Amino acid sequence: MSGGVDSSTVAALLVRQGHKIVGMTMQLWNQRRLPELMPETASHGRCCSLDDVYDARRVAEQVGIPYYVVNFERQFEEQVVQPFVEEYLAGRTPIPCTLCNNYIKFDRFLEMADSVGAHRIATGHYARVRYDEASGRYQLLRARDGSKDQTYFLFGLTQKQLARTLFPLGEMVKPEVRELAREMDLAVASKGDSQEICFVPNGDYAAFLNAYLKEKGVEPQSTRGSIVTTDGRTLGEHEGVHHFTVGQRKGLGISSKEPLYVISTDSETQRVVVGGNDDLLCSRFIARQLNWISIAGVATPVRAQVKIRNKHAAAPATIHPTADPGSVEVVFDEPQRAVTPGQGAVFYLGDLVLGGGWIA
Amino acid sequence: MQHFYFDHNATTPIAPEVLETMVTCLGQVYGNASSIHRFGQAAKQKLEAARRQVAALIHASPAEVVFLSGGTEADNLAIFGAVRAAGRPQAHIIVSSIEHPAVLASAAKLESEGVAVTRLPVSAGGTVDPESVRRAIRPATVLVSIMHANNELGVVQPIAEISRIAREAGVPLHVDGVQALGKIPVDVDTLGVDLYSMSGHKLYAPKGVGALYVRKGTRLAPIAFGGHHERDRRPGTENVPGIAAFGAACELAGRTLAAESERLAALRDRLESAVLGRISGTGVTGRHAHRTPNTSNIYFDGVDGEAMTIALDLRGFAVSTGSACSSGAITPSHVLTALGLSADRARSSLRFSLGRTTTAEQVDALVDAVEASVAHLRRISVHA
Numbered sequence: 001m002s003g004g005v006d007s008s009t010v011a012a013l014l015v016r017q018g019h020k021i022v023g024m025t026m027q028l029w030n031q032r033r034l035p036e037l038m039p040e041t042a043s044h045g046r047c048c049s050l051d052d053v054y055d056a057r058r059v060a061e062q063v064g065i066p067y068y069v070v071n072f073e074r075q076f077e078e079q080v081v082q083p084f085v086e087e088y089l090a091g092r093t094p095i096p097c098t099l100c101n102n103y104i105k106f107d108r109f110l111e112m113a114d115s116v117g118a119h120r121i122a123t124g125h126y127a128r129v130r131y132d133e134a135s136g137r138y139q140l141l142r143a144r145d146g147s148k149d150q151t152y153f154l155f156g157l158t159q160k161q162l163a164r165t166l167f168p169l170g171e172m173v174k175p176e177v178r179e180l181a182r183e184m185d186l187a188v189a190s191k192g193d194s195q196e197i198c199f200v201p202n203g204d205y206a207a208f209l210n211a212y213l214k215e216k217g218v219e220p221q222s223t224r225g226s227i228v229t230t231d232g233r234t235l236g237e238h239e240g241v242h243h244f245t246v247g248q249r250k251g252l253g254i255s256s257k258e259p260l261y262v263i264s265t266d267s268e269t270q271r272v273v274v275g276g277n278d279d280l281l282c283s284r285f286i287a288r289q290l291n292w293i294s295i296a297g298v299a300t301p302v303r304a305q306v307k308i309r310n311k312h313a314a315a316p317a318t319i320h321p322t323a324d325p326g327s328v329e330v331v332f333d334e335p336q337r338a339v340t341p342g343q344g345a346v347f348y349l350g351d352l353v354l355g356g357g358w359i360a
Numbered sequence: 361m362q363h364f365y366f367d368h369n370a371t372t373p374i375a376p377e378v379l380e381t382m383v384t385c386l387g388q389v390y391g392n393a394s395s396i397h398r399f400g401q402a403a404k405q406k407l408e409a410a411r412r413q414v415a416a417l418i419h420a421s422p423a424e425v426v427f428l429s430g431g432t433e434a435d436n437l438a439i440f441g442a443v444r445a446a447g448r449p450q451a452h453i454i455v456s457s458i459e460h461p462a463v464l465a466s467a468a469k470l471e472s473e474g475v476a477v478t479r480l481p482v483s484a485g486g487t488v489d490p491e492s493v494r495r496a497i498r499p500a501t502v503l504v505s506i507m508h509a510n511n512e513l514g515v516v517q518p519i520a521e522i523s524r525i526a527r528e529a530g531v532p533l534h535v536d537g538v539q540a541l542g543k544i545p546v547d548v549d550t551l552g553v554d555l556y557s558m559s560g561h562k563l564y565a566p567k568g569v570g571a572l573y574v575r576k577g578t579r580l581a582p583i584a585f586g587g588h589h590e591r592d593r594r595p596g597t598e599n600v601p602g603i604a605a606f607g608a609a610c611e612l613a614g615r616t617l618a619a620e621s622e623r624l625a626a627l628r629d630r631l632e633s634a635v636l637g638r639i640s641g642t643g644v645t646g647r648h649a650h651r652t653p654n655t656s657n658i659y660f661d662g663v664d665g666e667a668m669t670i671a672l673d674l675r676g677f678a679v680s681t682g683s684a685c686s687s688g689a690i691t692p693s694h695v696l697t698a699l700g701l702s703a704d705r706a707r708s709s710l711r712f713s714l715g716r717t718t719t720a721e722q723v724d725a726l727v728d729a730v731e732a733s734v735a736h737l738r739r740i741s742v743h744a
Contacts, residue, residue: 022670022674066673066674068670068673070666070667070670071666111667111740111741112667112670114740115664115667115668115670115671115736115737115740116667116670116671116674117671117674117736
C-alpha cells in the first residue's frame with residue numbers, strides 16, 4: 001500500500017470481496033538521506049514519505065485490516081538504486097521500476113507474504129493475469145485502461161510470481177477506480193498520481209546521481225568528456241555521460257542550425273555522439289536477459305508488436321532467435337526513433353505480453 | 361483471538377490503582393498548581409505528594425525531582441542543560457554507544473555545535489568498562505552520560521563504579537534510568553549519580569510524564585523558557601493528573617519491586633530455557649551480564665526479525681525488534697551491532713519484555729508460537 005488511490009482501492013475491494021488480508025507498505029528509500037535533494041517544502045507524493053505512510057495507515061484502519069510498514073531499504077539500494085546509477089555511468093538509460101518489480105515488489109515482498117502466512121499478493125498495478133489451460137502458463141495482459149497500462153514494467157515477472165499475484169484494477173479504468181474510492185469513502189480518493197521514478201525528486205536523475213555519487217565519495221567529473229558528431233567532429237565538452245540519454249535534445253549547451261539530438265553515449269571514451277533526428281532512427285537491436293511469459297520462448301521468427309520505452313506505441317516487428325537462447329534480435333517493419341540501451345523491450349501480441357528483455 | 365503483550369520495554373499498560381488516581385485527579389483537581397486560591401492549592405498538594413513518591417523510589421530528596429514530559433525530555437534537559445551550564449567554549453562529553461536515541465541524538469546535535477563527543481564502546485556482554493570512562497575524561501569534559509539499563513538487552517551498567525571515577529575527576533554524571541526505574545532498585549546516593557532520567561509510561565503510569573533527578577548543587581541551565589515552574593528548571597503548567605499517576609506508579613513499584621522482579625526473572629528464565637532448548641540456532645544476547653529481570657533479547661539464526669515480529673503479531677503475540685523509525689519501519693539495531701553482533705544476527709534478533717500481567721501460561725503459549733514461526737520462516741527461506 002503506497003498510500004495512493006490505486007493500492008488503497010485494491011485493499012478496500014479485497015476486503016469487500018471477503019478476503020482475509022494484511023496491508024503492507026514497503027519502506028524503500030530514506031528521503032532525508034541525500035540532503036542536497038531535500039525539497040524546501042513537504043515532500044508529498046514521493047515514495048516512502050511520511051505523508052504517504054500516514055495515508056496508507058489511515059486507509060488500512062478505515063477498511064479494518066492489520067497494517068505494517070516493512071523496511072526493504074537495504075535490498076532496494078543494492079538491487080535497484082546501485083544498478084540504476086551504474087547503468088547511467090555506463091552510458092545506458094535504466095528503468096528502475098522494472099528492477100524494483102523483479103527484485104523487490106514481486107520477490108522480496110512475496111517472501112514477506114510467505115513469512116506472515118499470506119498465500120497471495122495484490123498490488124495496484126494496471127495489468128491483468130490469467131491462467132491459460134492450453135499452454136499451462138500464466139499469461140500477462142495489458143490493462144483494460146490502455147493509458148494506465150503498466151505491463152511495460154512487468155515483463156520480468158516469472159510464472160511463479162504471476163501465479164501468486166492479483167491485479168484487481170486490471171479490468172478497470174482509472175476514473176472507475178477513483179469513483180469506487182469515493183464511493184467507499186476512502187480518504188485518498190482524490191489524491192494525485194505518483195511520478196515514475198519514486199526515489200528521484202522532480203525527475204532530475206542527474207541531480208540524484210551527483211548527490212548519490214558525492215555521498216559514496218565518487219568524483220562526478222570522472223565521466224566528463226567531449227561531444228562529437230556522427231562524422232567525428234568535436235563540438236564541445238560535457239559534464240558527464242550520465243547527464244545524457246538517447247534522443248535528448250535539450251541541455252547539450254551547443255548552438256547549431258539544425259536541431260541536435262544525442263545519438264549514443266560511450267562510457268569507454270566518455271563521448272556523447274550527437275546528430276540529426278534521422279540519425280536516431282534504428283530498425284534492429286538485440287534484446288538480452290529475456291523473460292518469457294505467455295510463451296516458453298521462440299525457436300523460429302515470431303511476429304509481435306514491440307515497445308521500446310514506456311511512452312512508445314508498440315511497433316510491428318519480427319523477433320528472431322539468436323545463437324544465445326537468452327537473446328533475440330528484434331527487426332522493426334519501420335525504423336523506430338531512439339532505441340535506447342538499458343531500456344526494456346516488451347513483446348506484445350495484441351493485449352498479450354509474450355515476454356521481454358533489455359535493449360543491449 | 362487473544363492478544364498477549366510482550367513489549368513492556370516499549371510501554372506498559374496503566375496499572376488499575378494508577379488509573380484510579382489519574383481519573384480522580386482529572387475529574388476533580390483542575391486547578392493550576394501555580395494559582396494562589398484553593399483550587400490551585402489542591403493541585404499543588406497533588407503535585408508535591410507525587411514528588412515525594414517519586415523521590416522515595418530513588419531515595420532522593422523531593423526538591424531534587426523535576427517533573428517534565430518524559431524520558432526524552434529528561435535526557436535532553438540533562439545533556440543540553442549540563443553542557444550549557446558549564447559555559448565552556450571547548451566542552452567535551454562522554455556517552456556510551458548503546459544509549460537511547462534521546463541521548464545519542466542530543467550528543468550529535470551538540471557535536472554539530474562544536475562540542476567534542478566521545479562514544480564509548482561496550483563489551484560483547486553489553487557493558488561499559490569503567491576504566492574506559494577514566495581514560496576518556498579530559499580537562500574539558502563537562503558531562504558523562506551512561507544509561508542504567510539498556511532498553512533492548514536489559515543489561516545493567518556498572519554505574520556506581522563509573523560515578524566514582526566521574527566524581528574523582530569532578531565531572532557530573534547523567535544516567536538515563538528510563539528502563540531501570542521500577543525494575544531494579546535505584547538509590548541515587550549508592551549509584552552516585554548527579555542527573556537521573558525517568559519516564560512514567562515504562563512503569564505503568566501514562567505517557568507524557570516523566571522526571572529528571574537533579575542532585576542538589578548540580579549546575580543545570582534550562583532549555584525551555586516561559587515560567588518559574590519546577591524551580592525555574594522546566595517552565596509550563598504542570599500535568600497534574602499525569603504527575604499524580606506517576607507518583608502512584610512509583611509508590612506501587614516500591615511496594616512490589618522485590619517480589620515482582622523475582623517473579624519476572626523466573627518467567628524470563630522459563631522463556632529463555634524453553635526457546636534455547638527447543639529451537640536450534642538461537643542465543644540470548646547479554647545473558648551473562650547483570651540484567652533487568654524482564655528483558656530477553658534472543659537471536660534466531662536464518663530468520664528475519666522483522667518478518668517474525670509481523671508473523672507473531674498476526675498470531676496474537678506482541679514483541680519487538682530494533683527500534684521503530686518514524687514511518688513504523690524497522691532499522692537494524694545500533695545496540696546489537698555495538699555489541700559486535702553481525703548485521704545478519706542483529707536482524708534476526710527479537711526483544712521480549714515481560715511485565716505485571718505476564719503469566720507462565722502466556723510465556724508457554726509464546727514459546728509455542730515462536731517455535732512454529734521460526735520453523736515456518738526457516739522452511740520458506742530454504743525454498744526462496
